[in-house]
Amino acid sequence: MVPDVCIRGAGVVGRTLALLLARDRLRVGLVRDAAPASGAASDVRAYALNAASKDLLEMLRAWPDAQHATPVLGMRVHGDEGGEVHFDAQAHGAPALAWIVDVQGLQERLADALRYQPLVEWLDAPAPAALTVICEGRASTARAEFGVQFEVTSYRQRAIAARLHCEKPHDRLARQWFAEGEILAFLPLGGSEPGANGNSVAVVWSVEEQRATDLLASDNAAFEAQLEAASHRALGKLSLASERAAWPLQLAQADRWCGPGWVLAGDAAHTVHPLAGQGLNLGLADARELAQVLHQREYWRSVGDLKLLRRFERSRKADVLAMAGATDGLQQLFAQQAEPWATLRNWGMTGFDRSGPLKDWVARQAMGRL
Numbered sequence: 001m002v003p004d005v006c007i008r009g010a011g012v013v014g015r016t017l018a019l020l021l022a023r024d025r026l027r028v029g030l031v032r033d034a035a036p037a038s039g040a041a042s043d044v045r046a047y048a049l050n051a052a053s054k055d056l057l058e059m060l061r062a063w064p065d066a067q068h069a070t071p072v073l074g075m076r077v078h079g080d081e082g083g084e085v086h087f088d089a090q091a092h093g094a095p096a097l098a099w100i101v102d103v104q105g106l107q108e109r110l111a112d113a114l115r116y117q118p119l120v121e122w123l124d125a126p127a128p129a130a131l132t133v134i135c136e137g138r139a140s141t142a143r144a145e146f147g148v149q150f151e152v153t154s155y156r157q158r159a160i161a162a163r164l165h166c167e168k169p170h171d172r173l174a175r176q177w178f179a180e181g182e183i184l185a186f187l188p189l190g191g192s193e194p195g196a197n198g199n200s201v202a203v204v205w206s207v208e209e210q211r212a213t214d215l216l217a218s219d220n221a222a223f224e225a226q227l228e229a230a231s232h233r234a235l236g237k238l239s240l241a242s243e244r245a246a247w248p249l250q251l252a253q254a255d256r257w258c259g260p261g262w263v264l265a266g267d268a269a270h271t272v273h274p275l276a277g278q279g280l281n282l283g284l285a286d287a288r289e290l291a292q293v294l295h296q297r298e299y300w301r302s303v304g305d306l307k308l309l310r311r312f313e314r315s316r317k318a319d320v321l322a323m324a325g326a327t328d329g330l331q332q333l334f335a336q337q338a339e340p341w342a343t344l345r346n347w348g349m350t351g352f353d354r355s356g357p358l359k360d361w362v363a364r365q366a367m368g369r370l
Contacts (some may be wrong), residue, residue, distance in 0.1 A: 003029035004303055008142050009135035014284040015110040016134060019060045020291035022119040024231045026303065029123045042045050042241045045103045047189055047201035048277030052158035053284045054099055056111040062113045067191035068105025071096035073172040098277065100187045100202065131261060131304040138252060138267040147294055148254050158212035159274055160205040162244045163189070164227070169198035175234060182207050183275050184230050200241065203227065204274060226310040235302050242319050249273060251324060257313040261304035265290060266277030270320045273327040282320055
């Protein structure tokens with residue numbers, strides 16, 4: 001099969017895009033990713049997916065089974081001097097604020113869907129096609145082949161991820177603490193089935209690089225004690241239930257997202273700080289929008305037509321820039337330790353929590369319900 005579209009990168013965004021394009025009767029070549037050096041990171045990662053992403057994956061029959069997708073019924077955000085923001089799904093008329101999804105469960109469902117799609121062919125190497133889509137993630141090597149510059153601003157922090165068993169149930173609440181420039185998040189696990197275990201969480205802890213090195217080198221007991229202190233023992237005694245993984249944090253964007261016959265999508269085009277859990281949601285929105293643009297193209301345009309691809313770039317850049325600005329602004333705000341910054345930001349959190357329509361609008365944006 002000679003593909004109409006060659007997708008380089010078979011992660012969640014690449015697989016989703018392949019399924020979307022095949023539904024439109026396009027022949028797709030999907031290039032397998034290189035085998036990871038270590039499986040540790042894939043064991044501990046979890047994605048926070050919003051309602052728009054859930055709708056998209058359900059349409060493709062790729063939404064994970066109930067035990068791999070945990071609804072977030074509320075969120076508690078704590079500042080460093082008493083500021084707090086609470087979100088509750090019921091108050092916003094939604095079944096959940098987001099769903100915490102296991103990486104492996106999602107990948108397996110996407111793989112199952114691809115097995116039943118004859119217009120998608122797995123490739124071991126890139127093949128010539130009218131359109132090449134780069135979905136290789138932020139470490140993409142293909143960008144350079146098309147002369148793309150990836151402009152990176154390092155936060156000089158690393159995110160540490162792990163799975164924990166908690167003494168107290170999480171009640172399907174996501175929790176986040178901002179303190180001394182660090183950001184700690186507990187994401188509920190256990191699935192959506194009645195009676196599902198509510199004592200497991202995925203942790204994402206953003207800390208400065210030297211502290212990350214020390215935390216990763218510490219023994220389990222010391223690491224657990226640090227987490228208990230940082231979380232104010234909100235879930236009681238904590239026990240590691242996995243290995244620890246870590247990666248550097250950065251704000252990045254490609255200087256160009258497309259050219260004649262090629263386009264970038266997902267983390268290959270942009271990355272943001274994980275504090276809002278929106279990285280994969282942005283990538284899935286890229287896949288959805290690119291598929292829509294190709295579907296609506298004039299009959300005489302090729303799928304690799306530059307004017308067509310620029311429609312996609314213009315459509316997505318505004319949302320990505322807005323999210324990048326919001327997450328970067330929050331990270332920079334809480335990185336300031338001197339007064340009066342701490343007092344002002346915590347006062348602002350409390351005021352925002354009481355803001356009514358503004359708070360509701362922000363919540364709906366994050367949930368993907370505009």
